[in-house]
Amino acid sequence: MNGLTPQVWAVDALAALAHETRLAVFRMLVTAGPDGMIAGAIAEQTGVPPSTMSHHLATLERAGLVQARRESRLIHYSADYPGMRRLLSFLMQDCCQGAPEMCADLSTILRCPPVQSANV
Amino acid sequence: MNGLTPQVWAVDALAALAHETRLAVFRMLVTAGPDGMIAGAIAEQTGVPPSTMSHHLATLERAGLVQARRESRLIHYSADYPGMRRLLSFLMQDCCQGAPEMCADLSTILRCPPVQSANV
């Protein structure tokens, strides 16, 4: 998908989220929804200088966890849902081998509509 | 639970996994099951010197992702299932706000027994 093994990609994605500011930004962007937020607002709302924030956003983007979209002078950053889903799915499947002790029932604690499970 | 806010704890846990060697070790320990593996075997199997591995194991333990248990001279490390579950649950609930684009149906791709979902 991007020339990296799943492990290496996962390490990058985990590292991207393993930072107080970047984790906060990702959460903000999830809350902001598909339109996301413009770079300046992200920097301001977190109290981080624009150049520093730019690096953090680039890190998140390289990791496939956020997307940038230019709209005239403004750059909108938004959460990359498939990217995050890929990470969750890696952690549950590859990393945890789907072990029920870690993975079972996680859906039930979410506000996801309960799956009409295709029973085996 | 440990004097840290959930965010700070999550950052530590993510950072612990955001390393090629440590991610590989965690996966090994999940595969090894509840008995885990002794420190020496982990070091040998990954080709990392014991002192280096000791640091990595300590990092994973501090993050609540593995457990150490001494048995005479040997120290067994095993995956901390509740710890990992806490991380997954943080990522899905707090971080992703349970957004279906990221979280829905993740259980269905696992070998978890399908949940007898308590429909609303």
Next chain:
DNA sequence: GTTTTAATTCGATAATTCTCGAAATATAAA
């Protein structure tokens, strides 16, 4: 007690990541 084995801690260096002001780029408005 001494020796042996397993693992950790120490200590010092190397490598990476973080931070942020200054300079550069991109786009639009005047």
Next chain:
DNA sequence: TTTATATTTCGAGAATTATCGAATTAAAAC
């Protein structure tokens, strides 16, 4: 075309993390 605004890239210092041999601790065997 100049000016203004939004953002990034550059560059360099600070901080953190990684690595691993040597020394140390822990437990058992001799």
